[in-house]
Amino acid sequence: MKVKTRSIIVAALILIFFTVLPLAAPMFVPQEFFNAISIQQGIDVSSLLIKVAIIGLAMGVIVLLRGMVEKNSQAGLALSIINKVFWFIIVLFVIGMGNIESFGLVVLGGSSSDNGATNIVTIDLRLIVFLVAIIIALMIVQSIFEYQESKHTVSQ
Amino acid sequence: MNVDKIESTGDYVLTLSMNPGNNAFLDVSLSLEIKFLDVDRQVVAVDSKYVVLKPGGNQSVSLTLNIPSEFVPEGDLGKVQGYFQMTMSIRTLGDLIGLTQVMRIRSGGA
Numbered sequence: 001m002k003v004k005t006r007s008i009i010v011a012a013l014i015l016i017f018f019t020v021l022p023l024a025a026p027m028f029v030p031q032e033f034f035n036a037i038s039i040q041q042g043i044d045v046s047s048l049l050i051k052v053a054i055i056g057l058a059m060g061v062i063v064l065l066r067g068m069v070e071k072n073s074q075a076g077l078a079l080s081i082i083n084k085v086f087w088f089i090i091v092l093f094v095i096g097m098g099n100i101e102s103f104g105l106v107v108l109g110g111s112s113s114d115n116g117a118t119n120i121v122t123i124d125l126r127l128i129v130f131l132v133a134i135i136i137a138l139m140i141v142q143s144i145f146e147y148q149e150s151k152h153t154v155s156q
Numbered sequence: 157m158n159v160d161k162i163e164s165t166g167d168y169v170l171t172l173s174m175n176p177g178n179n180a181f182l183d184v185s186l187s188l189e190i191k192f193l194d195v196d197r198q199v200v201a202v203d204s205k206y207v208v209l210k211p212g213g214n215q216s217v218s219l220t221l222n223i224p225s226e227f228v229p230e231g232d233l234g235k236v237q238g239y240f241q242m243t244m245s246i247r248t249l250g251d252l253i254g255l256t257q258v259m260r261i262r263s264g265g266a
Contacts, residue, residue, distance in 0.1 A: 118259065119259050121255065121256070121257045122255065123254075126253075
């Protein structure tokens with residue numbers, strides 16, 4: 001099975017920047033920095049970096065697989081749909097500041113156990129997520145139509 | 157923020173005044189709430205306001221808390237035990253997107 005050279009290069013770059021670097025980052029940054037962000041912003045940086053690494057790995061695999069299959073094949077269509085869904089997950093990840101499951105309702109901050117001080121910021125961007133979901137759904141429909149059109153053209 | 161004492165009852169009146177503006181192109185709704193909570197985090201006093209800020213406009217907002225004298229040991233506001241909580245909610249685009257911040261600090265006397 002032939003893999004396009006361009007796909008291999010892109011997948012390698014994605015793996016370096018989104019998987020290797022996030023996993024290696026804790027070795028070069030003091031732990032106190034991560035602890036400070038975790039306490040002040042309520043963001044678990046270690047967990048965030050692992051999520052970025054997983055997303056990078058999945059993205060690299062998708063790019064490689066897309067380089068293996070014909071664009072107008074059933075596998076090509078399936079990968080195209082998976083790719084779009086995956087981009088939706090990335091949007092959720094970015095808007096949710098690492099919390100995919102929040103679906104655009106981001107909660108930052110927390111309470112200090114020392115003096116009971118609390119600072120919680122809730123950012124409601126669910127409308128943006130909803131609009132992105134509609135766009136992704138339309139793009140998937142477009143991919144299906146393009147696939148059907150290409151099949152129709154080949155059969156003629 | 158102003159703090160006044162009602163001499164007849166010993167209660168304290170805490171007044172928070174602000175004049176928020178809206179420099180954007182869309183209406184912004186602003187919801188403000190201040191609370192005084194006792195050490196068990198039960199609400200002692202609360203006040204809230206909701207205003208809609210038109211583009212380019214501003215509006216004065218004033219919130220008042222009445223802290224009963226029994227929560228002010230020896231009449232000294234510095235010895236009050238409890239929490240002061242402020243909730244600020246800003247929403248725009250027909251209230252479809254927004255930001256809410258809850259800040260709670262413990263009083264110095266606790």
